[in-house]
Amino acid sequence: MLVLLSRQALLFFYVILLAVIMLLHQALPLWYSAILLLLLLYRWPLQQSSSKVNKLKRINIIAALILLLLLISIRQSGVFHFMIQILLLSVTCRLVLIRQRHDSHQLLWVLYFLLACCFIFYQSILVSLLILALLLLTLYSHYQLYASKQHQLQLLQLGKAILITLPIWISLFLLFPRLQPLWRIPTAEAAVTGLADSLDPGSIENLVQSDKLAFRAIFSGSLPPRQQLYWRAKVYEDFDGRSWNVNQRFDRRQPGSRQSANPNIEQTVSYQIIAEVSNQRSLFALGMPVQYANSVRPASAYLVEARRPVSQRLSYQLVSELQAIPQDIALEQQLNSRTVSANPKTKVLAAELVANAGSTAGLIEQISEMFRQQPYFYSLNPPRLGDNSIDAFLFDSRTGFCSHYASATAVLLREAGVPARVVGGYQGGVWHEEQQYLEVRQREAHAWVEYYANNGWQRFDPTAVIAPERVLDGLDAALSADEQNQLQASWRRFSAFNYINQQLLHLDYYWSVWVLGFDESQQLNLWQQLKAAGKLLALLGSLLVAALLLWWFLRLQRQPPKFAAPVLLIRRYFGKVLVNKPAGQHFSQFIAELKTHNAANTTLLGKIDSLYQRAVYADDQQALLLLEQHLKQNAKTLAKLNWPEKQASAR
Incomplete structure (x- = not known):
């Protein structure tokens, strides 16, 4: 017999699919998401058609057209995203056509797979809990569709099973070897977040208006001074007169350790970085990295990069020396001494400055004095500049953000004959004392x-000259009240929301460190600690006990009940007077005898006896349900049934 799909199950499927579409929006073009939603809305008018064949034809034609559009755009989306799009299309078409319960098999299993795919795009604890909730809803829908109607979901037994398997799951997570994936997901062309490979006036001020998390840092020792927290991410060496670009020189260095010529233990810092998704290889490091984790590798200009674009939250360990950056290749000075014909006024100014400076240090001091004494201003909203952007900034607007001052300084140094380059990254951060991490x-x-002098690349931050509070106290300290409001979202002006948001971020941090950051190296350390401490046998014993408890629980579940369901009901509600029933007496005889002592309840007892006989000897499930209902409704009356004390004592 065909069973129609219930409205509740259909509603659950709609909720799950809509949530999956929102979670997987990174893999879906906007037009495709809109088409999926329109297809779901199309279900109602489609159901008005009387012919099932016509419905199927229409949906197949629509699906074929959508598939053709997806094939045309596959080069932009990538193979993996294309696979997800095909699965979502199949699920949506199935949900539009589904009417009967047996049609939901494929729908359920594809939903399970799509929910698992969501973990590829998200690692935060809140989204993980949302995905888990959707998985539980899918499991519940699966149960409601195919479980027997006579058996209700036993939450107590389910809770016991979870408690029994939880220690086994935790032990497997901690001790089971981390296996490398058998295949890798192709990298799709996705939007890049963070610093780009090109830097022009306006790049940084647009980026700082985002309050998204870039990374977290955990230090093995004490936190370095804020003036040392310059997180290098990009080095810009090519200048075209307006914009700076990353030079695509090839770095032949192999992964491993780099050693400095004059190591200084006091200037060495060991730390862990938890980087957020950026879809690019560039990572963050202080000073000169000398030791690397396996998940990262050294890049040109003593930068650090991931082995593949960071499409998931990445944790890595570094050891750095907070000193000048050594020369990386022989042509590095020549590469960073190139000038262009643009900005003629800046070239004249550089000649004047170098004439008054007796050394490179003197030239740096001359530039600092110029920014300090002349009317230059630090602003998040500088005026737009033309083609000769450096001339326009130094001689006309004199108002800019950090990228304006860094770009102008690097050009002045190059025009004066000093190799120089612009470095992009992050400065400072918010230290959380209780949790011991930098946000x-x-x-x-x-x-x-960075300019080359004394056999190394020395750091010079012109922003620290024009607005020292930016480096010492953070960006907000260097901005006006209006500019601070511009950066602050309206909801952040409420202290309660800020507090809740910060607590959630702390929780997400612990999730990243303890769960997502638990990699092969930490697992190896755990094994070594267990072996050294002699706790491995105790842990294995605990696993054995847990396995035995699980076996006992499953064996107990397979055993048939000692009494049939009708007998259990009678024992529950007649327990007070049932002790007076002789062992060999039939239940109907006992009821007849009970009627003689409770004349007011004769009808009730007769009805219970009739339902009991049908449930026990005719295996009538409807009678069993009515018996349970009847007993529940008259529980108080049954509890007051009389039995003569003399007769009871005689028995």
Whole structure:
């Protein structure tokens, strides 16, 4: 017999699919998401058609057209995203046509797979809990569709099973070897967040208006001074007169350790970075990295990069020396001494400055004095600049953000014959004392200068000259009240929301460190600690006990009940007077005898006896349900049934 799909099950499927579409929006073009939603809305008018064949034809034609559009755009979306799009299309078409219960088999299993795919795009604890809730809703829908109607979901037994399997699951998570994936997901062309490979006037000020998290840092020792927290991410060496770009020189260095010529233990810092998704390889490091984790590798200009674009939250360990950056390749000075014909006024100014400076240090001091004494201003909203942007900034607007000052300083140094380049990254961060980690957001994005002197690339931050509070106290301290309001979202002006949001971020941090950050190296350390402490046998014993408890629980579940369901009901509600029933007496005889002592309840007892006989000897499930209902409704009356004390004592 065909069973129609219930409205509740259909509603659950709609909720789950809509949530999956929202979660997987990164893999879906906007037009495709809109088409899926329109298809779901199309279900109602489609149901008005009387012919099932016509419905199927219409949906097949629509699906074929959508598939053709997806094939045309596959080069933009990527193979993996294309696979997800095909699965979503199949689920949506199935949900539009589904009417009967047996049609939901494929729908359920594809939903399970799509929910698992959501973990590829998200690692935060809140989204993970949302995905888990959707998975539980899918499991509940599965149960409601195919479980026997006579058996209700036993939450107590389910809770016991979860408690029994929880220690086994935790032990497997901690001790089971981390296996490398058998296949890798192709990288799709996705939007890049964070610093780009090109830097022009306006790049940094646009980025700092985002309050998104860039990364977190955990230090093995004490926190370095804020003036040392310059997180290098990009080095810009190519200048075209307006914009700076990353030079695509090839770095032949192999992954491993780099050693400095004059190591200084006091200037060495060990730390862990938890980087957020950026869909690019560039990572963050202080000073000169000398030791690397396996998940990262050294890049040109003593930067650090991931082995593949960061499409998931990434944790890595570094050891850095907070000193000048050594020369990386022989042509590095020549590469960073190139000038262009643009900005003629800046070239003249550089000649004047170098004439008054006796050394590179003197030239840096001359530039600092110029920014300090002349009317230059630090602003989040500088005026737009023309083609000769450096001339326009230095001689006309004199108002800019960190990228304006860094770019102008690097050009002045190059025109004066000093190799210089612009470095993009992040400066500072918010330190959380109780949780012991540094939180760095996109709003901490910064640009500064590195110039070559004394056999190394020295850091010079012109922003620290024009607005020292930016480096010492953070970006907000260097901005006006209006500019601070511009950066602050309206909901952040409420202290309660800020507090809740910060607590959620702390929770997400612990999730990242303890769960997402638990990799092969930490697992190996755990094994070594267990072996050294002699706790491995105790842990295995605990696993054995847990396995035995699980076996006992499953064996107990397979055993048939000692009494039939009708007998259990009678024992529950007649327990007070049932002790007076002789062992060999038939239940109907006992009821007849009970009627003689409770004349007011004769009809009730007769009805119970009739339903009991049908449920026990005719295996009538409807009678069993009516018996249970009858007993529940008259529980108080049954509890007051009389039995003569003398007769009871005689028995």
